[in-house]
Structures are given as structure tokens and as C-alpha cells.
Amino acid sequence: QVQLVQSGAEVKKPGASVKVSCKASGYTFTSYYMHWVRQAPGQGLEWMGIINPSGGSTSYAQKFQGRVTMTRDTSTSTVYMELSSLRSEDTAVYYCAREEMTTVTIDYWGQGTLVTVSS
Amino acid sequence: QSALTQPASVSGSPGQSITISCTGTSSDVGGYNYVSWYQQHPGKAPKLMIYEVSNRPSGVSNRFSGSKSGNTASLTISGLQAEDEADYYCSSYTSSSPPRVFGGGTKLTVL
Numbered sequence: 001q002v003q004l005v006q007s008g009a010e011v012k013k014p015g016a017s018v019k020v021s022c023k024a025s026g027y028t029f030t031s032y033y034m035h036w037v038r039q040a041p042g043q044g045l046e047w048m049g050i051i052n053p054s055g056g057s058t059s060y061a062q063k064f065q066g067r068v069t070m071t072r073d074t075s076t077s078t079v080y081m082e083l084s085s086l087r088s089e090d091t092a093v094y095y096c097a098r099e100e101m102t103t104v105t106i107d108y109w110g111q112g113t114l115v116t117v118s119s
Numbered sequence: 120q121s122a123l124t125q126p127a128s129v130s131g132s133p134g135q136s137i138t139i140s141c142t143g144t145s146s147d148v149g150g151y152n153y154v155s156w157y158q159q160h161p162g163k164a165p166k167l168m169i170y171e172v173s174n175r176p177s178g179v180s181n182r183f184s185g186s187k188s189g190n191t192a193s194l195t196i197s198g199l200q201a202e203d204e205a206d207y208y209c210s211s212y213t214s215s216s217p218p219r220v221f222g223g224g225t226k227l228t229v230l
Contacts, residue, residue: 035219037221044208044221044222044223044224045157045165045208045210045221045224046221047217047219047220047221050218050219059218061216061217062216062217095164095165097165103153103170103171103174104151104153104212105153105155105167105170105171106155106167106210106219107167107170107176108167109164109165109166110164111164112164
């Protein structure tokens with residue numbers, strides 16, 4: 001069965017960087033795009049960006065341009081999302097989520113990783 | 120402010136039906152049949168309930184249905200059950216940037 005297993009919760013100071021991992025299993029890793037979506041406490045879902053695990057190409061939301069980097073390791077079927085210059089407003093649960101290309105649908109989500117930014 | 124507009128809350132009694140709307144533009148909801156709906160219980164990841172406007176993934180109850188008219192998509196839940204109480208989010212592909220947008224979410228309360 002499809003599983004997306006994310007790394008554990010992180011606590012970071014303002015100005016630091018965080019790198020969240022998402023290990024995929026149960027399907028062909030390079031055949032599905034991967035999105036990153038975040039959710040601030042009590043708020044809605046916010047799209048951050050997408051990576052094509054096959055070639056590594058990425059597209060980021062303008063809001064995060066220059067601060068976010070998405071990468072992948074095909075040998076371990078893992079995608080990574082690194083966010084730098086953290087501020088308190090970046091406190092959120094970060095999700096990786098798989099896209100089924102033929103239906104352009106985000107169909108499976110990771111369990112989420114809470115990133116807390118606090119001095 | 121979210122790109123897609125949803126009501127903040129809806130409520131219904133067990134057994135009743137409710138409908139949640141999701142309004143966008145011709146660049147997203149109105150232009151493509153790539154509208155999805157997600158259910159999210161507190162502390163849990165979103166779960167896909169409807170894709171491509173009206174299709175249900177395997178395992179999702181047929182009490183959930185989706186439709187679209189113009190720039191507005193809708194999710195209808197019939198025969199409300201206590202376990203349906205959750206937040207619901209719509210999402211759409213969009214031709215502009217960013218390529219995916221979400222609604223602000225609707226909190227469903229089962230009275």
C-alpha cells in the first residue's frame with residue numbers, strides 16, 4: 001500500500017533552517033510528482049511547491065522563492081523540503097503529498113511534520 | 120486570503136444532507152475538471168474524498184458526491200453521520216501561479 005512517512009517534529013530558532021524528509025513506499029517513486037503543503041495552527045492548507053522525482057525539476061510558490069529547496073534521492077525513494085531563514089510565522093505542520101498525474105489529483109498525504117520556530 | 124472561497128462553517132443533523140460550496144475563477148475551478156475535496160479530522164492528515172469534480176476514490180462512501188457549475192464546485196454529504204464531523208477543503212488545478220490552490224476550509228458540525 002502507498003505510504004509516505006515523514007521525519008519527526010522539529011524545534012528551530014528564528015533564522016535557522018529546517019529539512020523535512022518524506023520516504024515513499026508502495027509505488028514507483030519516479031512515476032508520481034510530490035507536493036509540499038503546510039498548515040499553520042488553526043489555519044487552512046497552503047501550497048508550497050512541487051518536485052518531479054524522475055528528473056528533479058521543481059516549481060515553488062512565489063511566497064517561498066529563495067527560501068525553499070526541494071530535492072529527492074531516488075536510491076531511497078525520499079524527497080526533502082528545506083526551508084531557510086525561519087521566522088515565527090513558519091510554525092506549521094508540513095505535509096508531503098503525492099500527485100496522481102493522469103487525474104492531476106493529490107491522492108496520498110504523509111502524516112505531517114510539526115515545525116516550531118521559537119526563540 | 121485563500122484562492123478558493125468556502126463557507127467557514129456548515130452544520131446538519133444526523134441523517135440530513137449538507138452541501139459545501141467552493142468558488143473560484145475561470146482560471147481554476149471553472150476552467151478545468153481537476154477539482155478535489157479533502158476531509159481532515161483534528162490532528163490528522165487530509166484524506167481525498169472526491170477527485171476530478173465528481174469521482175470517488177475506492178473506499179469512500181457513496182454518501183459523498185461532487186459537482187460543478189461554472190466557477191463553483193460543490194461537495195454534498197447525504198445521510199450525515201457523527202463521523203463526518205471534520206474540516207473539508209477543496210482544491211483545484213490552476214493555469215496561473217501557483218499551479219494548485221486550496222479553499223480556506225469549511226468546518227462541518229454534526230448536531
